[in-house]
Amino acid sequence: MTEEIIIAGFGGQGVLSMGKILAYSGVMQDQEVSWMPSYGPEMRGGTANVTVIVSDERISSPILNKFDTAIILNQQSMDKFEDSVKPGGLLIFDPNGITRFPKRKDINIYSIAASDEAGKLGLSIVFNMMVLGGFLKLKPIVNLENIHKGLEKSLPSRHHKLIPDNEKAIGIGMELIQPIQVLES
Amino acid sequence: MGELRLMKGNEAIAEAAIRAGCDGYFGYPITPQSEVMEYLMAEKPYESTGMVVLQAESEVASINMLYGGAGTGKIVMTSSSSPGISLMQEGISYLAGTQLPALIVNIVRGGPGLGTIQPSQADYNQAVKGGGHGDYHMIVYAPASVQEMADFVATGFKAAFKYRTPVMILSDGAIGQMMEKVYLSDPVPRRTEEEIISQCPWATTGRPPTRDHNIITSLDLDPAGQERLNLVLQEKYRKIEENEVMYEEIECEDAEYIFTAFGLSARICQKAIELAREKGINVGLFRPITLFPFPKKEIRELGRKVKGIMVVEMNAGQMIEDVRLSVDSDIPIEHYGRFGGIIPTPDEIVNVLENKIIGD
Incomplete structure (x- = not known):
């Protein structure tokens, strides 16, 4: 199994930390992982993205131009990464702030209204984990026990009191995700 | 196997330095490597192992602090x-001229000039062919993973002291910024003053009555003396070429064509190999790990077995000169590079292989 993922959105949405928790969970599951953040001028422009690879085998390139899954949290990232999803791949987006919906016909598309839901429940701080939950519902590449260990490892100990909220958010995200376009398998 | 962590390349370098018994780090912040000093400042090794971590007023100051620390036999970087x-x-040339051990890490960004903060490999020539003035070399390691970022710190210190020479880790912004699994080796204690005095008889550790002053200088106004020093250096570089070559061959056994690449480019080429082999092209990768000494013999032998070599670098064609000097068979040797912080994609690399090498 090799899963190549791009997570992209605004800085502050928890894009990098979502990737880090996923990567750490992969480590806890004894898999090979890489986490490659955008750190350059795009960060200064307010957008952030991270490439995460989780694999049973040694990872070749940490930098990719085609992905199995794109998790997209703003319009700029939709414009930039919709075309980067491999045919038959998966695109997940949060409709909040999306003005142009994805057009591809050869990929699976799901929507997750995580920022609205997180705002309603007062869980905005763990919005990113709702999105991660939605992804894991569709592609359970790491199990919840290892996500828990990943949270413990990647969050500084002063934030460990937030772990229950993070896990709750993953559960909510799993319920929240909705199919928009599902290819015949 | 050591302690398992998920770390950025820059953090791995810092942690590995503490664990290798480093005595002093002197630096000045610059993207994309500021996490090295940030990590050290957060870990506060000056409170645990006694390692000095100092933010100098400039890079010129840091390299001269390194010069001073190395002169006293300390493990410095x-x-x-x-x-x-x-x-x-200038300082690196002085370290080479005075035969002092030190580790210099270059997390390369796109140039020339102030350039960009994105990854690049355009400093190959500067690292391998000199950079400073005079006939000298550094041993240059090119890590391609976070694990190697960590490993080459201790390897680099060891080689620096074995040959009394400055050593460089030549990496790039992507490997510095990305996180991968890394197994950290167990910490070794810093050497005691007594150990330094016995292991580094050349160091300025205070003159005992039993010997003359140790003087560290690169100035010798007598050309004969200066030539003698140069001959010593050249003999040292030949020994380094004999003993310190490191390289990796990936899927070369049945390869008709090979990519040659170092560092990040070598990782991207591994993806390109996967794509090319899906198309039925038998391609492998030759990855120089030491850039000086360059694995000349090894690539020469490989060149006699394959139909073509494609050198992939994030520069306009620098290592390809060493490949061309080494390979003696009549096969196409072509270069593909992107510059200024743009990273070549695996697809691009396969296309160029098909059009420039196989198409011939």
Whole structure:
């Protein structure tokens, strides 16, 4: 199994930390992982993205131009990464702030209204984990026990009191995700 | 196997330095390597192992602090990125001329000039062919993973002391910034003053009555003396070429064509190999790990077995010169590069292989 993922959105949405928790969970599951953040001028422009690879085998390139899954949290990232999803791949987006919906016909598309839901429940701080939950519902590449260990490892100990909220958010995200376009398998 | 962590390349370098018994780090912040000093400042090794961590007033100051520390036999290092490393060139030449051990880490960004903060490999020539003035070399390691970022710190210190020479880790912004699994080796204690005195008889550790002063200088106004020093250096570089070559061959056994690439480019080429082999092209990768000494013999032998070599670098064609000097068979040797912080994609690399090498 090799899963190549791009997570992209605004800085502050928890894009990098979502990737880090996923990567750490992969480590806890004894898999090979890489986490490659955008750190350059795009960060200064307010957008952030991270490439995460989780694999049973040694990872070749940490930098990719085609992905199995794109998790997209703003319009700029939709414009930039919709075309980067491999045919038959998966695109997940949060409709909040999306003005142009994805057009591809050869990929699976799901929507997750995580920022609205997180705002309603007062869980905005763990919005990113709702999105991660939605992804894991569709592609359970790491199990919840290892996500828990990943949270413990990647969050500084002063934030460990937030772990229950993070896990709750993953559960909510799993319920929240909705199919928009599902290819015949 | 050591302690398992998920770390950025820059953090791995810092942690590995503490664990290798480093005595002093001197640096000045610059993207994309500022996490090296940030990590050290957060870990506060000066409170645990006694390792000095000092933010100097400039890169020129840090390299000269390194010069001073190395002169006393201490295990010292600095890190910077391309424009900062350019500022250090005078000091590096002095370290080579006075035969002092030190580790310099260059997390390369796109140039020339202030350039960009995105990854690049355009400092190959500067690292391998000199950079500073005079006939000298550094041993240059090119890590391609976070694990190697960590490993080459201890390897680098060891080689620096074995040959009394400055050593460089030549990496790039992507490997510095990305996180991968890394197994950290167990910490070794810093050497005691007594150990330094016995292991480094050349160091300025205070003159006992039993010997003359140790004087560290690169100035010898007598040309005969200066030539003698140069001959000593050249003999040392030949020994390094004999003993310190490191390289990796990936899927070369049945390869008709090979990519040659170092560092990040070598990782991207591994993806390109996967794509090319799906198309039925038998291609492998030859990855020089030491850039000086360059694995000349090994690539020469490989060149006699394959139909073509494609050198992939994030520069306009620098290592390809060493490949061409080494390979003696009549096969196409072509270059593909992107510059200024743009990273070549695996697809691009396969296309160029098909059009420029196989198409011939």
